[in-house]
Amino acid sequence: SRSYNITLLPGDGIGPEVIAESVKVLDAVSEKAGFSLNYTEQNAGGAAIDAHSDPMPDSVVETCKKSDAVLLGAVGGPKWDELTGAMRPESGLLKIRKELGAFANLRPVTVPESLAENSPLRPETVAGLDLFTVRELTGGIYFGEPRGTEGEGDEKKSWNTMVYSVAEIKRVARVAFEWARKRRNKVTSVDKANVLDVSRLWRDTVIELHAAEYSDVELDHLYIDNAAMQMVVNPRQFDVILTGNIFGDILSDASATLGGSLGLLPSASVGGPVGIFEPVHGSAPDIAGQGKANPFAMILSAAMMLDTLNESDAANAIRAGVDKVLADGYRSGDLWKEGNTLASTTELGDLVKDAA
Amino acid sequence: SRSYNITLLPGDGIGPEVIAESVKVLDAVSEKAGFSLNYTEQNAGGAAIDAHSDPMPDSVVETCKKSDAVLLGAVGGPKWDELTGAMRPESGLLKIRKELGAFANLRPVTVPESLAENSPLRPETVAGLDLFTVRELTGGIYFGEPRGTEGEGDEKKSWNTMVYSVAEIKRVARVAFEWARKRRNKVTSVDKANVLDVSRLWRDTVIELHAAEYSDVELDHLYIDNAAMQMVVNPRQFDVILTGNIFGDILSDASATLGGSLGLLPSASVGGPVGIFEPVHGSAPDIAGQGKANPFAMILSAAMMLDTLNESDAANAIRAGVDKVLADGYRSGDLWKEGNTLASTTELGDLVKDAA
Numbered sequence: 001s002r003s004y005n006i007t008l009l010p011g012d013g014i015g016p017e018v019i020a021e022s023v024k025v026l027d028a029v030s031e032k033a034g035f036s037l038n039y040t041e042q043n044a045g046g047a048a049i050d051a052h053s054d055p056m057p058d059s060v061v062e063t064c065k066k067s068d069a070v071l072l073g074a075v076g077g078p079k080w081d082e083l084t085g086a087m088r089p090e091s092g093l094l095k096i097r098k099e100l101g102a103f104a105n106l107r108p109v110t111v112p113e114s115l116a117e118n119s120p121l122r123p124e125t126v127a128g129l130d131l132f133t134v135r136e137l138t139g140g141i142y143f144g145e146p147r148g149t150e151g152e153g154d155e156k157k158s159w160n161t162m163v164y165s166v167a168e169i170k171r172v173a174r175v176a177f178e179w180a181r182k183r184r185n186k187v188t189s190v191d192k193a194n195v196l197d198v199s200r201l202w203r204d205t206v207i208e209l210h211a212a213e214y215s216d217v218e219l220d221h222l223y224i225d226n227a228a229m230q231m232v233v234n235p236r237q238f239d240v241i242l243t244g245n246i247f248g249d250i251l252s253d254a255s256a257t258l259g260g261s262l263g264l265l266p267s268a269s270v271g272g273p274v275g276i277f278e279p280v281h282g283s284a285p286d287i288a289g290q291g292k293a294n295p296f297a298m299i300l301s302a303a304m305m306l307d308t309l310n311e312s313d314a315a316n317a318i319r320a321g322v323d324k325v326l327a328d329g330y331r332s333g334d335l336w337k338e339g340n341t342l343a344s345t346t347e348l349g350d351l352v353k354d355a356a
Numbered sequence: 357s358r359s360y361n362i363t364l365l366p367g368d369g370i371g372p373e374v375i376a377e378s379v380k381v382l383d384a385v386s387e388k389a390g391f392s393l394n395y396t397e398q399n400a401g402g403a404a405i406d407a408h409s410d411p412m413p414d415s416v417v418e419t420c421k422k423s424d425a426v427l428l429g430a431v432g433g434p435k436w437d438e439l440t441g442a443m444r445p446e447s448g449l450l451k452i453r454k455e456l457g458a459f460a461n462l463r464p465v466t467v468p469e470s471l472a473e474n475s476p477l478r479p480e481t482v483a484g485l486d487l488f489t490v491r492e493l494t495g496g497i498y499f500g501e502p503r504g505t506e507g508e509g510d511e512k513k514s515w516n517t518m519v520y521s522v523a524e525i526k527r528v529a530r531v532a533f534e535w536a537r538k539r540r541n542k543v544t545s546v547d548k549a550n551v552l553d554v555s556r557l558w559r560d561t562v563i564e565l566h567a568a569e570y571s572d573v574e575l576d577h578l579y580i581d582n583a584a585m586q587m588v589v590n591p592r593q594f595d596v597i598l599t600g601n602i603f604g605d606i607l608s609d610a611s612a613t614l615g616g617s618l619g620l621l622p623s624a625s626v627g628g629p630v631g632i633f634e635p636v637h638g639s640a641p642d643i644a645g646q647g648k649a650n651p652f653a654m655i656l657s658a659a660m661m662l663d664t665l666n667e668s669d670a671a672n673a674i675r676a677g678v679d680k681v682l683a684d685g686y687r688s689g690d691l692w693k694e695g696n697t698l699a700s701t702t703e704l705g706d707l708v709k710d711a712a
């Protein structure tokens with residue numbers, strides 16, 4: 001029977017708590033669907049700094065490479081805030097993305113009518129929102145060479161390089177066009193082509209690929225500054241957003257505010273042989289260990305993992321379970337309103353497990 | 357008696373219309389305050405491409421350099437959209453900023469209680485908002501070398517360099533700290549120091565300057581992705597935002613949405629011998645020539661110009677005039693609501709002139 005090896009990287013803060021709930025739910029749906037999941041747990045981020053003086057030891061990378069998928073909780077926290085460079089928890093994150101060739105970061109954001117009241121925007125602007133960002137994740141200014149520092153005193157300077165090749169742009173653009181075909185058939189490519197050479201190549205490449213292979217998909221282009229405006233003024237105009245690494249970092253975080261809580265937002269980093277699935281929220285050290293964390297983002301990330309493993313029935317069961325628990329009024333503190341039932345991290349995991 | 361030479365660059369679209377209203381108002385307040393303004397009008401952007409095949413001819417730059425200040429309307433429009441590189445209207449804008457050494461772009465955003473209803477955010481989140489972005493404008497990835505394109509086919513790649521020196525960071529940080537002292541005494545510096553070398557230098561330099569010269573000002577640091585979130589979730593936490601060229605482009609445009617119309621937002625680009633004062637909105641070709649443009653952003657940019665020329669009484673008179681006209685309920689279409697009086701571009705200019 002079908003079986004998959006999953007590497008668990010709980011990481012820091014609330015990471016371990018939400019990972020535990022996602023495993024609980026995964027075990028339930030996989031049993032029903034007739035496949036099995038074998039877990040290997042490893043340290044990452046601050047936990048790995050503490051244990052191995054390295055936020056992403058090579059041995060952990062090797063374990064990830066040998067598995068079918070990686071579930072990641074969250075990394076970082078005040079304990080490691082004074083560290084710099086390669087010793088920072090975030091460096092571990094960048095390393096595992098790069099090592100696994102996870103060049104496409106997928107970030108769906110939906111705001112069901114029932115949750116529109118939680119939005120910082122007017123409910124009528126966001127109710128029914130359903131957008132999907134495809135962010136390039138292993139190139140651009142995050143990894144571009146040369147980078148460095150030189151000189152002394154006032155002359156000292158530091159630099160990074162924002163660089164993309166046609167091949168890098170095409171492969172991530174394909175991911176966006178393919179998703180658009182499964183959704184509302186529209187891609188908005190975001191760049192700064194009026195100023196940057198690298199954005200000019202980005203735009204030209206997207207236009208060419210579109211003409212050659214995806215002319216059935218509606219395509220338009222926005223400058224990043226305008227896209228950041230549109231995200232606040234009229235976010236429902238978007239279906240699939242395609243953009244580079246740093247612009248995607250900024251824009252997808254802006255989009256993540258629209259539902260009023262990060263606690264529901266999953267992500268998947270795919271494109272290589274092994275995908276990484278993690279919630280959009282961070283390690284939230286202020287509420288760690290108190291049973292207050294919202295496990296839905298992690299549980300929904302596990303559903304994205306199952307999609308990628310072609311276990312869509314189980315994935316859909318998870319999503320239906322989360323929807324039911326929300327519809328029944330159960331909420332963690334981040335989403336709780338008068339009339340809801342406040343529930344702990346483990347209670348919410350149990351409820352989803354039973355409903356899935 | 358005091359007299360100033362002003363270069364007018366009306367540019368494209370609604371640029372000439374709003375420039376005309378700002379001149380009308382300037383003439384009125386300068387006469388009352390006892391100084392005179394001499395104007396020289398020149399082409400810029402698309403208009404200059406049409407007239408001189410160059411979006412910012414050297415002769416125009418020379419005129420600007422010899423004047424005391426530059427008032428710019430807006431550049432660009434569909435007519436010039438197919439042009440690339442140095443022939444684009446935007447290149448003219450970048451050139452004049454660089455040539456005038458205007459390294460600090462100042463973008464105040466206020467949302468008076470009376471206009472909070474126009475915000476895409478919940479009125480209670482933005483009412484009373486008063487933030488001020490100081491964006492570095494003549495460095496960073498906009499101008500960094502090397503930049504270029506190389507290779508063929510899938511191997512073709514393009515790149516830009518995000519680079520800052522300590523001297524560049526210090527001079528713009530000083531501007532932010534000085535403004536903070538005149539305001540609510542808080543600076544939020546925005547960077548991506550967890551990923552970029554250039555941001556690490558940015559943060560270290562800001563911290564050092566703060567400790568040495570501005571320790572009376574409250575200082576904190578946000579990553580750009582988090583700042584983009586905070587701009588939507590809790591914008592009133594900000595007083596002065598200090599950031600680099602591209603991050604400032606994105607973040608200040610996000611902040612510009614909060615009042616519900618760009619039509620009220622001025623900007624000033626200063627630091628060199630001659631400042632540039634322009635509205636945040638663009639050339640709005642769709643409404644050009646119809647008397648529909650909101651002239652307030654341009655008129656308030658002219659007020660910022662007077663501040664810089666140390667004519668604060670006249671500057672304050674303009675701002676008081678705009679406030680009165682708004683309080684009296686006159687609005688252009690972008691801000692009009694049931695109960696307001698719809699007024700044309702020239703009517704609004706006349707009203708402010710009379711009220712100032």
Ligand SMILES: CC(C)[C@H](C(=O)O)[C@@H](O)C(=O)O
Nearest residue numbers: 090091093094249550551581
């Ligand atoms: C932690 C940080 C390095 C990371 C990024 O910038 O990619 C995070 O913001 C994200 O978006 O996953």
Ligand SMILES: CC(C)[C@H](C(=O)O)[C@@H](O)C(=O)O
Nearest residue numbers: 194195225446447449450605
């Ligand atoms: C038109 C463009 C080049 C410009 C910029 O990116 O600086 C504009 O967006 C602005 O912010 O003034």
